[in-house]
Amino acid sequence: MRLKNSSNKPYLIRSIYEWCVDNNFTPYISVIVFPELDMSEKYFKNDEIIFNISNKAVNDLIIDNEFIYFAARFNGIPRELEIPMATIKGIFAKETNQGILFSLDTDDENQLPIAGDDIGLTSIANSPGSTNKKNHLRIVK
Numbered sequence: 071m072r073l074k075n076s077s078n079k080p081y082l083i084r085s086i087y088e089w090c091v092d093n094n095f096t097p098y099i100s101v102i103v104f105p106e107l108d109m110s111e112k113y114f115k116n117d118e119i120i121f122n123i124s125n126k127a128v129n130d131l132i133i134d135n136e137f138i139y140f141a142a143r144f145n146g147i148p149r150e151l152e153i154p155m156a157t158i159k160g161i162f163a164k165e166t167n168q169g170i171l172f173s174l175d176t177d178d179e180n181q182l183p184i185a186g187d188d189i190g191l192t193s194i195a196n197s198p199g200s201t202n203k204k205n206h207l208r209i210v211k
Contacts (some may be wrong), residue, residue, distance in 0.1 A: 077156055079172060080135045086161045086169050087123070087133065095156070095163035096124045099138065101172075102157045118159065121151075 083099070090097035101107075103117045113119050121142075123131060128140035138153040162169025 082170055084133050090163045095165050098122055099161050100159040101153055104157050131167050131184050
């Protein structure tokens, strides 16, 4: 009897996060907007939101196998966020735009609160603070 493997997504997110920290880069995550996020639409672009998850930007960061948890301030208002792994499109370094972009596999699609658009690099490459350098992100299946 073969057991289902756990997703490698949280492990890859943790490793890219650590790589960013070790190299003094700013780790950003790209998240598909979901109803429970309860954020102002002014932060959304193409049903996606980009979060800076560096130590300077967030408090109490926890990246477990199901969620990313952190506390942050948005326009001075403190918020505690719980981001489901299924909604994470990618993680990358702001300074180099290097990181990982995830495809939406069948399991993730079943967990998504809303349907996401086709995965592409355009929204991450054009995120706030990014440069228009050649993108180094790859889809991981």
